[in-house]
Amino acid sequence: MGMLDHWQPIAPVAALKNKQLLATEVAGKAIVLFRNSQGRIGALDDTCPHRRLKLSAGTVVGDKLQCRYHGWTFDCEGQGESPGTPKLHACAGHYSVCEAQNYIWLKSRDSNPKFPEFNTEGFTFMCHLQHESPAPLELTVDNFCEIEHTPTTHAIFGYQLERMKEVQVRFETDDNRVRVINTGPPKKLGTILNWMIGIRNNYIFNDDWTTYFSPVYSIYEHFWSDPITGEEAKIRWRLWIFFVPSNDYKTKVITFAYAKSKYPGPNGCLLPFRGLMRKKLDKEIQLDIDILSKFADFNPDIEGMKLSRFDRVLGLNRERIARIYRGISADQSTLSISKPSLRLAK
Numbered sequence: 215m216g217m218l219d220h221w222q223p224i225a226p227v228a229a230l231k232n233k234q235l236l237a238t239e240v241a242g243k244a245i246v247l248f249r250n251s252q253g254r255i256g257a258l259d260d261t262c263p264h265r266r267l268k269l270s271a272g273t274v275v276g277d278k279l280q281c282r283y284h285g286w287t288f289d290c291e292g293q294g295e296s297p298g299t300p301k302l303h304a305c306a307g308h309y310s311v312c313e314a315q316n317y318i319w320l321k322s323r324d325s326n327p328k329f330p331e332f333n334t335e336g337f338t339f340m341c342h343l344q345h346e347s348p349a350p351l352e353l354t355v356d357n358f359c360e361i362e363h364t365p366t367t368h369a370i371f372g373y374q375l376e377r378m379k380e381v382q383v384r385f386e387t388d389d390n391r392v393r394v395i396n397t398g399p400p401k402k403l404g405t406i407l408n409w410m411i412g413i414r415n416n417y418i419f420n421d422d423w424t425t426y427f428s429p430v431y432s433i434y435e436h437f438w439s440d441p442i443t444g445e446e447a448k449i450r451w452r453l454w455i456f457f458v459p460s461n462d463y464k465t466k467v468i469t470f471a472y473a474k475s476k477y478p479g480p481n482g483c484l485l486p487f488r489g490l491m492r493k494k495l496d497k498e499i500q501l502d503i504d505i506l507s508k509f510a511d512f513n514p515d516i517e518g519m520k521l522s523r524f525d526r527v528l529g530l531n532r533e534r535i536a537r538i539y540r541g542i543s544a545d546q547s548t549l550s551i552s553k554p555s556l557r558l559a560k
């Protein structure tokens with residue numbers, strides 16, 4: 215499988231209203247999405263097969279996308295017609311699309327991957343967020359798969375620097391997944407958040423996540439608990455974070471946030487707090503994005519890095535990203551970004 219052969223989230227459904235176009239880039243491929251007059255979404259290579267104008271410069275006319283240069287039209291399957299040469303057959307490259315979780319998802323036409331599983335039973339949808347990391351896929355995933363950066367990078371998320379040595383980390387792996395479980399003394403959230411979430415003084419913070427590679431995403435379980443009795447605070451959340459490379463240098467970070475509450479009432483009284491959670495989560499992810507812009511070297515190879523006990527996951531993830539997501543051998547996966555053409559989608 216190649217990088218486009220997995221169902222990947224691309225943009226919120228709301229970003230593509232009737233008769234609108236949306237230009238995007240996935241795995242180095244320029245793609246245009248459009249919604250036709252029947253409400254169907256088409257996803258085509260953003261290059262007109264005639265004389266290569268960007269199709270995203272065109273307009274939607276009825277159920278087709280019309281190229282702005284000479285007026286050729288293309289349907290959702292990429293089948294094209296030329297007004298001036300009606301017998302000419304033209305075809306633009308096209309992709310499979312679907313809508314789920316209020317998002318538009320895309321994959322190559324001929325692949326048959328499993329759609330990512332959303333086990334949300336007992337949880338309430340809180341928000342989705344989209345950020346763009348200014349770093350390659352592997353460096354972006356590294357950041358979201360270790361917690362050693364949380365004391366110094368984050369505002370309220372993660373662990374305390376002076377007690378970092380108490381934080382425990384465990385790994386569980388199989389061929390297709392990498393699970394990381396961290397427990398330790400949490401960062402101070404402040405009196406109001408502590409009270410709302412129900413965190414007591416002696417509680418530890420549990421950050422337990424599993425990363426999958428078709429496509430590349432992690433499911434995070436965040437909760438606070440008593441280290442002796444195991445009793446939990448009143449609220450926990452579960453985040454799905456997808457890492458979708460735009461190209462070798464930028465990665466979309468797309469988050470779906472759900473929460474669960476023990477408070478009585480509909481949805482555990484969580485609905486009024488959607489805005490607050492969105493704001494806090496956005497800030498914490500933005501702090502990750504900021505730190506990701508500050509590498510001295512954007513080469514994703516781990517060769518030459520001095521790794522800590524929290525970093526074992528970097529190698530485990532890279533092996534699976536190369537094999538499952540990129541569909542390339544271990545040898546090729548060590549190529550640096552100085553050879554981007556060899557790393558892009560097949």
Ligand code: FES
Pocket residue numbers: 262263264265266267281282283284285286
């Ligand atoms: S370049 Fe698109 S119709 Fe000519």
Ligand SMILES: [Fe+2]
Pocket residue numbers: 357358363364367368502
């Ligand atoms: Fe982070």
